[in-house]
Amino acid sequence: MEYEDLRIIETPSLVRDYTLEKLRNAISTGLYPPGARLVERELCEAMGVSRTSVREALRQLQSENLVEVSKRRNISVAVITAKDAEDIYLIREMLETMAIRRFVALASADEVKLLVKIQKTIAKTAAKGETRQLAAMAGDFYNTILEGARSRVISEVARPLLARVNYLRAMSMSEPGRMEGGLSEWDAMVEAVAAGDGDKAAHAMAQHLRNSRAAIVARLEADENRAEKVAS
Amino acid sequence: MEYEDLRIIETPSLVRDYTLEKLRNAISTGLYPPGARLVERELCEAMGVSRTSVREALRQLQSENLVEVSKRRNISVAVITAKDAEDIYLIREMLETMAIRRFVALASADEVKLLVKIQKTIAKTAAKGETRQLAAMAGDFYNTILEGARSRVISEVARPLLARVNYLRAMSMSEPGRMEGGLSEWDAMVEAVAAGDGDKAAHAMAQHLRNSRAAIVARLEADENRAEKVAS
DNA sequence: TTTATATGATTGTCATACAAAGATTCGAGC
DNA sequence: GCTCGAATCTTTGTATGACAATCATATAAA
Numbered sequence: 437m438e439y440e441d442l443r444i445i446e447t448p449s450l451v452r453d454y455t456l457e458k459l460r461n462a463i464s465t466g467l468y469p470p471g472a473r474l475v476e477r478e479l480c481e482a483m484g485v486s487r488t489s490v491r492e493a494l495r496q497l498q499s500e501n502l503v504e505v506s507k508r509r510n511i512s513v514a515v516i517t518a519k520d521a522e523d524i525y526l527i528r529e530m531l532e533t534m535a536i537r538r539f540v541a542l543a544s545a546d547e548v549k550l551l552v553k554i555q556k557t558i559a560k561t562a563a564k565g566e567t568r569q570l571a572a573m574a575g576d577f578y579n580t581i582l583e584g585a586r587s588r589v590i591s592e593v594a595r596p597l598l599a600r601v602n603y604l605r606a607m608s609m610s611e612p613g614r615m616e617g618g619l620s621e622w623d624a625m626v627e628a629v630a631a632g633d634g635d636k637a638a639h640a641m642a643q644h645l646r647n648s649r650a651a652i653v654a655r656l657e658a659d660e661n662r663a664e665k666v667a668s
Numbered sequence: 669m670e671y672e673d674l675r676i677i678e679t680p681s682l683v684r685d686y687t688l689e690k691l692r693n694a695i696s697t698g699l700y701p702p703g704a705r706l707v708e709r710e711l712c713e714a715m716g717v718s719r720t721s722v723r724e725a726l727r728q729l730q731s732e733n734l735v736e737v738s739k740r741r742n743i744s745v746a747v748i749t750a751k752d753a754e755d756i757y758l759i760r761e762m763l764e765t766m767a768i769r770r771f772v773a774l775a776s777a778d779e780v781k782l783l784v785k786i787q788k789t790i791a792k793t794a795a796k797g798e799t800r801q802l803a804a805m806a807g808d809f810y811n812t813i814l815e816g817a818r819s820r821v822i823s824e825v826a827r828p829l830l831a832r833v834n835y836l837r838a839m840s841m842s843e844p845g846r847m848e849g850g851l852s853e854w855d856a857m858v859e860a861v862a863a864g865d866g867d868k869a870a871h872a873m874a875q876h877l878r879n880s881r882a883a884i885v886a887r888l889e890a891d892e893n894r895a896e897k898v899a900s
Numbered sequence: 901t902t903t904a905t906a907t908g909a910t911t912g913t914c915a916t917a918c919a920a921a922g923a924t925t926c927g928a929g930c
Numbered sequence: 931g932c933t934c935g936a937a938t939c940t941t942t943g944t945a946t947g948a949c950a951a952t953c954a955t956a957t958a959a960a
Binding site for chain 4: 450451452485486487488489492508509
């Protein structure tokens, strides 16, 4: 007889995972914005954990390129340049079209339903103008697709990239006027998925990511130009 | 006046980096083969460093998916399934065709020369049948391309993938008969790069990675079937 | 103002310590 | 001889304290 279902906890929750999660979250919500310095002792106090755990979490964030170390060894939240963002979105385009194709081929009916539901919630939330929660929902959307694509490797490669642009996405979506186009793009994606048309879904995803890329790169370039002017 | 050249050290070499490097190396050469358990205390003794440093290095390897943790928290060298390898190679195909296109567009003449040189060395080494060093040289080849592609993001995404299949590549290349085809593929790549033909170079790269994928996936599937038979 | 010195802040590294959880050993009892 | 359970060993997770090295800042001296 199988007792798999009786298993209570799989991962008795490690302090370092909790720390990692908290930090990741703080970075993607902008609580720690790009460039913000992360001082070990302060993080320890803020989260009530030991330096050991903070440091191990920082090492992981470092591998994920969510933080960067200066020559002086100081750690700060990674700053994404326009070029970085452009490349990230180009790679996402490749990965997530691949993922959505597999989603169409492999995901369960429940997963498809979930995707539809998320999309509807997004539309509703956007209509109400509650931009705050939109970023998290979009994240759920992408994660559902990755999950349903049934590829450990694709997820492992794509998720860190998603994390790196999380904050940018949140910024971009709170800008007025940038959501309308996005909504119809998502509509198209979900519709194609529901219809079981992998090609069309992939095409819609690519279109969506190209548009997002253009918007975000434009914004970052504008910021960089402004910063340059101030510096001169 | 510029004093850049007077700078003595850029990276005063951290113990944890040294440890990380050593471990990565041990894994890609097969000194620690897939599935091998990595016990913290043993690693400390083997490399003469403290547990702190070993653990921080392990966290990074974990983020890179070079090691995996069991439910019992034990760490072992990651085992790559045929499916994993297939996906890794599919993603590499996307990333590295992108990279070689940029290499053609952006790399310096010196870098092109370096690539040609590496390719010649590989051909010579293969002719002599010294399969031992071939894997490292192939690694140099890919790294040179990533370097010359001038994209931090592409490198950051591609390098961990390369690391994950390093050991498999070494295995595969030491198999008799699998190098001949590979050599002409590399020839074609380098020739196209030298001619400045990005499309052709990308095509050659894709072809090369598709062939490598087929060989490696076939091998892994055979291994998995054999293992299954033994288990039954 | 510049120079030299002291002081502080932060990170890297190590050594210990101990709890929790699993795995292993070993003996008592059948 | 075999099974069960207690005692023990192993390994990891976490915290703490300590100290060197490096860089930054402030302060005093010239």
